[in-house]
Amino acid sequence: MCFQTFMKILTGILSIVFLILGIALMIVGFILQFGKDVLVKYLEAYTNELNEYLKAAGAQFNVSDYIGYLPSITGNVPVVFIVMGAVMAVVGIIGLVAICKENKCALTIYIIILAVLIVGQLTLVIVYYAARDTFSARAREYMQQTIDTKYTGYNNTNMETVLWNVFHMSLSCCGINNGSDFLSSTTWPRYVNYSGKYYDSVAYPLTCCKLTNWTACLNTNHTDAAYSNWNIGCYNLIDRINIVYAALGTAAVLLLQVLILDFSVHLCRKAGEKDI
Incomplete structure (x- = not known):
């Protein structure tokens, strides 16, 4: 009897955790879709440093001006979260x-629903890893398109430019594979007016410079690895971060569901014995 009560309480607690995770996911989805003020406050923490450096180049941007572009970047992700x-x-x-x-x-009914969810999630994981190269190729292709047709340097006239500059500075990287990805860009002006000095025919974007010394980076035109991140691609860094968080999150949710399923089956059997 005591064990039965313990199982009931434990399964109830796990179900509450599952409920809370669902509510949290919905909140994230609603914030991405409708919470402009919350997003502005969150993103400002990552862009304030970028703004400080860009001031020396005569450029500055307001995060709130670019939130309107976010739906074009996130697509249906907020709806999926909700x-x-x-x-x-x-x-x-x-x-x-x-x-x-x-x-x-x-x-x-609860056990059947949990079983369907577990099988569905495992199927998605298997499909993703089986076709990972395809997903990766499409992601790289899309990122290259944003560089070729959207990236405008440090003037930050669109959300894609802001995101690339934030990636460069926060991850200490440059481009998808390396700085050469910007050679095909048709929208990036290859000149910089930084700290009162004009630099022409700049090899790579200003934000590909290491934060320690942008002046030295520009003076050497990104040729010195001590001052430039031009040879470090962003894609692998972003992919590694995504895999870690996605793997941990998926594993945690699946483990939670399996535990709830196991305990629920036990409770169901006991409930059946009571009915006899």
């Missing part, structure tokens, strides 16, 4: 009701 969060929240609520009632029928 839908996934809603599904997780509903499943969590169903689980809590089923566990509290200790009803075999309700627990069976």
